[in-house]
Amino acid sequence: MFRRVYVELLRKNLILASFAVGRGKSGTINRGTRVLALQHPYELRNPSHPGSSVPTAINSLATLLRERSVRASFVAADGIKLLVPLISPASTQQSIQLLYETCLCIWLLSYYGKAVEYMATTRVLPRLVEVVKGSTKEKVVRVIVLTFRNLLSKGAFGAQMIDLGLPQIVQSLKAQAWSDEDLLEALNQLEEGLRDNIKRLSSFEKYKQEVLLGNLDWSPMHKDPGFWRENITNFEENDFQILRVLVTILDTSSDPTALAVACYDLSQFIQYHPAGRIVATDLKAKERVMKLMNHENAEVRKNALLCVQRLFLGAKYASFLQP
Known part of the structure; x- marks a missing residue:
């Protein structure tokens, strides 16, 4: 008491x-x-x-x-x-x-x-x-x-909210009987804001946010040939910023999935970009990827090998190599 x-x-x-x-x-x-x-x-x-x-x-x-x-x-x-x-x-x-x-x-x-x-x-x-x-x-x-x-309009929060399934959660919340008018208004505004974000957030923007946040996972776009064909020139933005981040992930990440995806994405860039092999070589990607060929994780080793093969063969023959 x-x-x-x-x-x-x-x-x-x-x-x-x-x-x-x-x-x-x-x-x-x-x-x-x-x-x-x-x-x-x-x-x-x-x-x-x-x-x-x-x-x-x-x-x-x-x-x-x-x-x-x-x-x-x-x-x-x-x-x-x-x-x-x-x-x-x-x-x-x-x-x-x-x-x-x-x-x-x-x-x-x-x-x-x-x-x-x-x-x-x-x-x-x-x-x-x-x-x-x-x-x-x-x-x-x-x-x-x-x-x-x-937070919706700040940085990568909008993309994260979509990835976390917030649009569906908002729908569920709106279906409940709330008495607070401020809450109901906020839910409507949030729903509209999320809808606008989904429209604005193209597949490449989502990919870009994923890479910049270092949250690489096997989301569908990574293995979608259409994504790479349609967006390959976007990788040239800001002096190949996204590619530079992918190379950095190879050096700094301890997550096997992130390492495997980064290797795979680099191999896709080499395959689909006319100067992919040259750009990747200039960014010292080969040395970093080759180190991962001895990684303890089998998925990392597999994708590192694929990337190295495409680095050596170039775009002309890269399409013959299957992941």
């Missing part, structure tokens, strides 16, 4: 403190609030009493992050990565409240460019999608949908 009273008093005092020290006479936020914002990531990293201090810190952050300068301080303190694990399906009333306030923090951060850039490197989006799929709590769904709406 004493602990509950203490936590509640602490929670209220933190919020009151944020307002008391947060604004001067001019109404601008001062150093005191920024200090509080920096203290909360520490409390999330090293909670003195996880059952109470983490919810208290999140509750306070949900208030403090309304201020732009606090968002900057929080991101600089590497606070976002501490929020990500808290985005998970909840069942008890206490955990639902913690989830809601965590998502509220993410929504507030979605208005800050550097926070959005950081979120793009985390699993924030997949986790939000997972939560919204199964949540029946209206306020949780609302704040997540509003976050999706904010």
Whole structure:
């Protein structure tokens, strides 16, 4: 009983403190609030009493992050990565409240460019999608949908949302009986935005996003001859940027699937581009691919061999080699 009273008093005092020290006479936020914002990531990293201090810190952050300068301080303190694990399906009333306030923090951060850039490197989006799929709590769904709406036009988030099946999830959410008009409006706007994204996102744009994010997988376009014939000249954009990234993946990735797909795509480029062999050689692709011929994974070895064969044979004979 004493602990509950203490936590509640602490929670209220933190919020009151944020307002008391947060604004001067001019109404601008001062150093005191920024200090509080920096203290909360520490409390999330090293909670003195996880059952109470983490919810208290999140509750306070949900208030403090309304201020732009606090968002900057929080991101600089590497606070976002501490929020990500808290985005998970909840069942008890206490955990639902913690989830809601965590998502509220993410929504507030979605208005800050550097926070959005950081979120793009985390699993924030997949986790939000997972939560919204199964949540029946209206306020949780609302704040997540509003976050999706904010992120939709930022970077590669639109393509990721489509890949994660969000258009179908939105359809399912719209079929439910929500009473919140803001939620219904946000769902309609999100649905329209996703529809526009699908129209705008050509097969090559989707491929490009996949490569730039390093999320290479055996999606249908990789083995579709029509895709390569129709889009081969697009690989010339930005001084063969996509090809350069594929070569970099060969050097840096530890994912066998990504390595196998990168080798295969390079071999396809060599086959379909008139100067494919020359370009790939200039980018030092041969040396990198040859190293992978001894990879422990059979799929990587197979596609590395195919790529090396096409590098040596060139486009004229490459079509005779079957993957």
